[in-house]
Amino acid sequence: KSPGFNASYSMGRLHIEHMGGERVFSCANCDCPLTNRQQLISTRFTGATGRAFLFNRVVNLDTSELQDRVMLTGRHMVRDVSCRKCKTKLGWVYEFATEESQQYKEGKIILERALINESEGFPDPVKD
Amino acid sequence: MENGSGCLNGSGAADSAEKAQQQQQCPAVQLSERNREAVRVIGQYLRELGLARSAEALVLEAGCPLESGAAAQFRSSVLLGDWDGAEASLASLRRALWRESSWSEIAFRLAEQRYLELLESGAHIAALCVLRGKLTPLQLSPDRLHRLSGLIMCSGPEELRQLSGWSGAAGGTRQALLDSVEQFFPPSVMLPPKRLSVLLDQAVRAQVSRCRHHNTSLSPDQLTLLADHSCQAAASVPSVCSQVLDAHQDEVHVCQFSPNGRFLATGGRDCVAIVWLVEAAANPPGAPRVRHHLTLRIGEERGGVAWLAWSPDSRLLLACAAEEATEVIVWEAETGDCIKKLKHRDEDSLTTAAWLPDSNHFVVGGNRGHFYLCSVDVGFEKAWDFIRVVALATRREDDGGTAVLAADTFARIRRYRFDTMQDETLFREDGPVMSMSISQDETLLAVCVASAGVHLWDLRLRVCRRRLHGLTHGAYLLHASIGGPNQDFVASGSHDARVCVWHRGCQAGDGAQQHLLPDKLSGHGGLVSCVSWNPRHHGMLASASDDCTVRIWLPASLAAAAQAASADGTGPGGAGFSSNGCCSSTVSKHQPPPLL
Numbered sequence: 001k002s003p004g005f006n007a008s009y010s011m012g013r014l015h016i017e018h019m020g021g022e023r024v025f026s027c028a029n030c031d032c033p034l035t036n037r038q039q040l041i042s043t044r045f046t047g048a049t050g051r052a053f054l055f056n057r058v059v060n061l062d063t064s065e066l067q068d069r070v071m072l073t074g075r076h077m078v079r080d081v082s083c084r085k086c087k088t089k090l091g092w093v094y095e096f097a098t099e100e101s102q103q104y105k106e107g108k109i110i111l112e113r114a115l116i117n118e119s120e121g122f123p124d125p126v127k128d
Numbered sequence: 129m130e131n132g133s134g135c136l137n138g139s140g141a142a143d144s145a146e147k148a149q150q151q152q153q154c155p156a157v158q159l160s161e162r163n164r165e166a167v168r169v170i171g172q173y174l175r176e177l178g179l180a181r182s183a184e185a186l187v188l189e190a191g192c193p194l195e196s197g198a199a200a201q202f203r204s205s206v207l208l209g210d211w212d213g214a215e216a217s218l219a220s221l222r223r224a225l226w227r228e229s230s231w232s233e234i235a236f237r238l239a240e241q242r243y244l245e246l247l248e249s250g251a252h253i254a255a256l257c258v259l260r261g262k263l264t265p266l267q268l269s270p271d272r273l274h275r276l277s278g279l280i281m282c283s284g285p286e287e288l289r290q291l292s293g294w295s296g297a298a299g300g301t302r303q304a305l306l307d308s309v310e311q312f313f314p315p316s317v318m319l320p321p322k323r324l325s326v327l328l329d330q331a332v333r334a335q336v337s338r339c340r341h342h343n344t345s346l347s348p349d350q351l352t353l354l355a356d357h358s359c360q361a362a363a364s365v366p367s368v369c370s371q372v373l374d375a376h377q378d379e380v381h382v383c384q385f386s387p388n389g390r391f392l393a394t395g396g397r398d399c400v401a402i403v404w405l406v407e408a409a410a411n412p413p414g415a416p417r418v419r420h421h422l423t424l425r426i427g428e429e430r431g432g433v434a435w436l437a438w439s440p441d442s443r444l445l446l447a448c449a450a451e452e453a454t455e456v457i458v459w460e461a462e463t464g465d466c467i468k469k470l471k472h473r474d475e476d477s478l479t480t481a482a483w484l485p486d487s488n489h490f491v492v493g494g495n496r497g498h499f500y501l502c503s504v505d506v507g508f509e510k511a512w513d514f515i516r517v518v519a520l521a522t523r524r525e526d527d528g529g530t531a532v533l534a535a536d537t538f539a540r541i542r543r544y545r546f547d548t549m550q551d552e553t554l555f556r557e558d559g560p561v562m563s564m565s566i567s568q569d570e571t572l573l574a575v576c577v578a579s580a581g582v583h584l585w586d587l588r589l590r591v592c593r594r595r596l597h598g599l600t601h602g603a604y605l606l607h608a609s610i611g612g613p614n615q616d617f618v619a620s621g622s623h624d625a626r627v628c629v630w631h632r633g634c635q636a637g638d639g640a641q642q643h644l645l646p647d648k649l650s651g652h653g654g655l656v657s658c659v660s661w662n663p664r665h666h667g668m669l670a671s672a673s674d675d676c677t678v679r680i681w682l683p684a685s686l687a688a689a690a691q692a693a694s695a696d697g698t699g700p701g702g703a704g705f706s707s708n709g710c711c712s713s714t715v716s717k718h719q720p721p722p723l724l
Contacts, residue, residue: 012604012655012674013381013434013450015578017560018495018516018537033495084603122497122514125538 017059024121030086047112074099173324366681373678380672386442389664395433439487482520493517519564535561567610600624611661621656
């Protein structure tokens with residue numbers, strides 16, 4: 001029994017969002033929903049574990065502090081992202097690209113293919 | 129022409145002589161313009177109360193008459209029924225009018241009163257003379273003339289009064305005539321009727337609209353003038369923690385009072401739902417305390433209690449478990465018997481639920497897309513496909529059926545009818561929805577939106593009535609609750625370990641920003657996730673927190689009584705109450721404070 005401020009890693013019930021979509025990507029470790037196929041921009045990226053995907057928008061992520069990284073494509077300012085539920089590191093988000101040709105990545109998220117699952121969702125509701 | 133000051137030169141020579149004499153008699157008190165106006169208004173008030181001598185004495189001493197000499201003459205003539213005198217005074221006042229054209233209207237009303245009085249007293253010939261000689265030449269609206277001439281056929285005063293809607297010479301109509309005529313003259317000539325009463329009423333209404341905790345049903349003219357009105361927070365708004373319930377072994381995530389206010393259910397990560405009894409102490413009356421009743425287990429393999437829902441008849445309690453929950457459990461609250469364990473499919477995730485009014489059917493759902501109608505008798509009944517449910521509520525509809533309100537992951541709040549299989553989007557939120565709570569009278573919906581606060585939606589008009597700010601945002605789920613006798617209070621949890629309580633604000637016109645800021649109740653040691661108002665004891669609020677406790681909050685006056693009556697040792701923890709914005713320190717009751 002622990003009265004007073006609870007220091008365990010999860011407090012309260014996390015608010016988990018869900019983006020819907022017919023093909024849903026979720027965390028391979030805890031199955032927390034992250035994003036879907038509609039948000040996928042490119043599959044031609046590489047991360048620490050191999051293949052990585054670039055997504056437009058991903059939910060349920062925690063971000064790290066800003067890091068200065070030199071990559072194959074140039075120098076970027078990135079933050080590591082991890083699953084909000086199980087804290088597993090999943091990839092990174094581009095915050096700033098020094099080279100103009102790379103600026104399209106700003107604000108987009110890289111998730112490593114080996115760390116996420118793809119599963120069946122269902123059709124999104126029609127706009128009404 | 130008239131000058132702006134209250135001292136208007138009278139029209140007759142007699143007046144000015146009298147005035148000069150008066151001014152010689154009393155020492156001149158120099159009054160500013162505002163003071164003169166105040167004296168005139170007070171004098172009118174005294175006169176209306178019937179304190180004519182005081183009014184005269186006031187006029188004498190202050191040296192400023194209430195109105196011009198001609199106006200005073202007019203007034204006294206009308207009240208005495210001296211119609212010719214009244215006409216003469218009116219003639220001399222003619223040039224003082226706002227608009228020349230209103231003169232004929234006033235003359236008409238004067239003659240009309242004269243005509244009706246003559247008819248009432250039976251002097252038909254004289255009345256006819258007035259009709260022909262005074263009313264007709266004015267050439268005002270022929271309808272009114274026609275109606276008046278029709279009244280001559282009345283057989284007696286009773287019928288006359290009935291047909292015309294005029295209450296007779298003795299029925300205050302002369303005063304009413306004066307009141308209606310006053311609007312045509314500028315205030316320097318004739319004061320608007322009941323001016324001081326109007327000003328006082330405006331002041332009280334302004335105080336009422338600024339009252340942070342206004343919850344009285346008294347009308348403005350029943351409130352005291354002797355102190356600025358502000359409802360005693362102590363009597364209606366919870367501010368003191370009267371009990372700390374620490375039976376849980378881990379974080380408490382849900383707390384819900386039953387609809388009849390007799391039970392409190394709490395649940396959290398320790399996989400246990402506890403039912404507490406609410407006892408209102410008999411002596412002194414109205415000091416509710418909470419006592420442990422039952423501990424109900426939902427099993428260790430589930431991630432803790434995610435949601436608790438009471439059936440409308442307060443007999444059954446339903447518990448949903450966290451994320452991987454495939455089963456919901458229904459107990460009978462009084463005995464603790466497990467009535468039903470409902471499971472449909474192994475891949476289900478049912479994390480939220482709501483009961484239908486028959487206390488037999490309920491809806492369950494979760495964000496993996498499962499949305500079912502079930503019942504205690506039969507079990508699973510119907511599914512609605514492809515809806516990722518975040519929160520549920522039910523509402524009775526005009527045709528007798530029940531609509532299920534569901535918030536989904538696309539931030540839509542939609543209405544579903546499981547009997548007709550019709551659905552409709554009611555409104556869309558502009559951020560992700562965390563939870564939803566409906567008021568007891570089913571007119572308001574409180575929606576907790578992530579990083580935005582609590583939005584109050586009117587379910588009949590389908591508009592957002594209020595956006596409540598001031599709570600601390602974060603990554604964890606928060607729940608809100610609407611309570612109070614008129615659904616005036618909204619409470620919610622917050623990430624800064626404090627409970628937020630808003631008063632919805634009283635009548636329209638309360639642009640005062642301070643109404644939107646909540647009162648914050650401190651005392652918890654961790655994130656406060658859920659709050660619940662007691663539907664029967666209106667000031668009683670329960671809050672569930674990550675510090676493994678549930679706290680009961682009461683208004684200060686009730687809490688003092690509860691403390692005195694408490695037998696066991698669960699005394700209140702340190703209670704903090706800070707209100708945002710200026711808090712009026714004066715307090716008003718129905719009776720004026722005693723004279724010292």
